Amino acid sequence: MALDRRALDGFWSEAQWQRELTEPGRLCVGLVNGAELLGFACGWLVIDELHITALAVDPQHRQFGCGGRLLRALLQQAHQQGARQATLEVAADNAAALALYAAEGFTTTGRRSRYYSDGRDALIQWLELPS
Structure with missing residues (x-):
């Protein structure tokens, strides 16, 4: 929730985050340094399509390639689970x-x-996504 507030101005409520992190078909990856969450990327896999729902990097860690790393990790995870395309x-x-x-x-x-x-x-x- 703290990173959501810093990076996205409170994009989602706690209830929305609970759904995003627990419902089947939802994918989330995080970038951490020790115990600190630097960024996250989330999506919803529907059959063979990944709908990316959020991607955020802590403002202090932007411009270092974190967003690209998160996006690629999410796309890779979705591809491994059968995604053929992604949208957002x-x-x-x-x-x-x-x-x-x-x-x-x-x-x-x-x-x-x-x-x-x-x-x-x-x-x-x-x-x-590549086949």
């Missing part, structure tokens, strides 16, 4: 996240207008 929504004005996803091969396939509570649009990102 990202704020249209989040240049850092868009660059991260583009570096991993994601492409923009659509837009969700006013997707976020503050009125920002989201871009739909898509990736075909």
Whole structure:
């Protein structure tokens, strides 16, 4: 919850995190240093598609490749469990996240207008996983 507040301004409630960490079909990976959680990536595997639900890195540890490591680990875990593609929504004005996803091969396939509570649009990102 503390990392969620620092990195995502309290994206999810405690109940939402409980679901994310315990429900079948949910995948979560974390990046730790000792006892400190530096970042996480989570998704929901539905048949052969991974829907990435959250990816965050502690603000003090950004720009060191942590986001890419987390994303690749989540994609690898999903692929090992049968995923053939991955998708996510990202704020249209989040240049850092868009660059991260583009570096991993994601492409923009659509837009969700006013997707976020503050009125920002989201871009739909898509990736075909290698067979």
